[in-house]
Amino acid sequence: MQKRQPQSQWLFNMNPTSLFSFFLCLIAVAGDRVYVHPFTLFAYNRSSCKDLENLIQEEKTFVPIFIKSQAIPAYEEQPKPEMQSLGANGKQRLSYLKDLVYVLGARFYGAVRETRKGQNILLSPTSIYGSLVSFYLVASGQTAADLQDFLGFISPSGDPDCTSKVDGRKVISALRTIDDPLLTNTADDLFFSKLSCLFSAPNVRLAEPFVRDLALAGDAFYARAVDFTNPRQAVEQINTFVEAKVTSRSSNLLTDIDPTTTLLFTTEIHLKANVKKASQLKEPQEFWIDSSTKILVPMMSVTGLFQYKRDARKHFSITTIPITKNALLVLVQPINGNDLNTIESEISLQSSDWLQDLSPRRIKLSLPQLTLESTYDLQELFVNMNLSTLLGKEADLSKISSANPTVGKVINKAFFKLNNLADEEEDPSEQNEDVMPMEVTLNNPFLLAIYEENSKAMLFLGRVANPLNGV
Structure with missing residues (x-):
C-alpha cells in the first residue's frame, strides 16, 4: 500500500492555483454565509480602468538620497492617513485576507522547516505577505500575474481587462488595518514596530507612487541610494543604517550582497510583550x-x-x-x-x-x-519552493523604474521577545x-x-x- 503523504507536505507542494482553489472550498463549506469571491473584493473597479492607465503614464520619478546623508527627504515625511471605519466591504476583505496570509505563511514555514530541522523558527506571515504585495504593486506582465496567483488571488474569469487584476493598494490598506491597533498601542506590556527600507543603486530613478505606498504600509519607511558594486561597504552601510533606525537591539541584517544588485528591500517586524x-x-x-x-x-x-x-x-x-x-x-x-x-x-x-x-x-x-529572532531572504525560500523565477533577475518590475531593476535580496526579519511583567515570584496567597x-x-x-x-x-x-x- 502506498504511504500516505503528510498533510503539510502535500499542502506545501501544491501549485498556487490548486492550493487556493482547495482553500476556497474549505471556506465555502465552513459556514452558511453567502459566498463572495475574494477577488471581487480586491479587484479594480471598471470605472477606474482608464484612471489606472493614466496613472501609469504620468508617474513621477525621483532619485533617493545617499545612505550616509543626514537630510530628511520629503517622501519620508508624508503623514499617514488616519484609519477609517471598515464598513461591510472592509470587514469582508479583512476576513478573507487573514486566511490568505495564513496559507502563504504556512507555505513559507514549510520551506523554512526543511532547511532548519531541529532549530528554532520564527517568521511573520503578515510581514512576508506585505513584502510580496509591495513588489506586486510594481510588477508587470507575467511577473504580476504570477505574484497575484501566489498571493492567493485567482481570477474567477479570464477577462483580460483591468478588472482581472487585484488592486494592490486595497490589499496594503487591509494589511494596515491588521497592524494599526498594535502600532498605536500605548500599553506598557507591549511594543510593536515595523520598519521597511528600500535601497537602490545610485542614479536609479524610482516611481513616486510606489514609494508613497510603501511609506503607508508600515510604521516607518526609508529609501536610500547605495553603491552595491562595493559589496563589503554596502553591507556595512546598510547594517549600520538599519540598526540606527530599529528600536530593539538585534543582530546584523545582511552578510553579503551581489554586486550586480540595483534594488534591495528589507522589512523588520518587532514585538516585545510581557x-x-x-x-x-x-x-x-x-x-x-x-x-x-x-x-x-x-x-x-x-x-x-x-x-x-x-x-x-x-x-x-x-x-x-x-x-x-x-x-x-x-x-x-x-x-x-x-x-x-x-x-x-x-x-x-x-x-x-x-x-x-x-x-x-x-x-x-x-x-x-x-527571545527569538530570524532573518530570511525570500528569494532563497522561493528557490526551496521551486519558484526561483518569481522575484529573480528576470522578474519584470518595470513600474518601479524606467530601468528594470535587478533585485538582490528581499529580506524579512522577525523579532519576538516574551517576558514576565512582575519582578517577584508568584504569591501563593493570591x-x-x-x-x-x-x-x-x-x-x-x-x-x-x-x-x-x-x-x-x-x-x-x-x-x-x-x-x-x-x-
Missing part, C-alpha cells in the same frame, strides 16, 4: 530538547483563566493567553508522547482551527522566557480560587503563534526547539 501577572521562577527549570537531552532555562509562571483545548486524537494541547487587548499568544504543545515533527506534519490548513473549540480553564502555566488550577508546563519543544485580536490575522508563527537559542 505576560501580565507572570512571575519569574527563582531557579532555572528543566527543558527537554529531546528525550535524552535537557537544559536549564529561565522560566515564568502565571495563573489565570485561559482558553484551552486538548486534542486526544492528534495528541496536542493548545493554551491561549491574551498578552494585550490587541494580541493573543497561542501555545501548541505535544502530549501523550507525541513530538513536534508529527504536529508540524499535520499543521492545519486554516489558521482559525487553532482558535476553535477552546474552553475556559483555570490554569497554572509555566513557560520559558523567550491564588484564592476554590478550583485548583490545572498545571500546564512547556518544558519540551512547542509551537507558538501570535494573532492580532480583532482580525484574528497571524502576526507570528514559530517553533521553540531550544529557548536558549535566539535563532
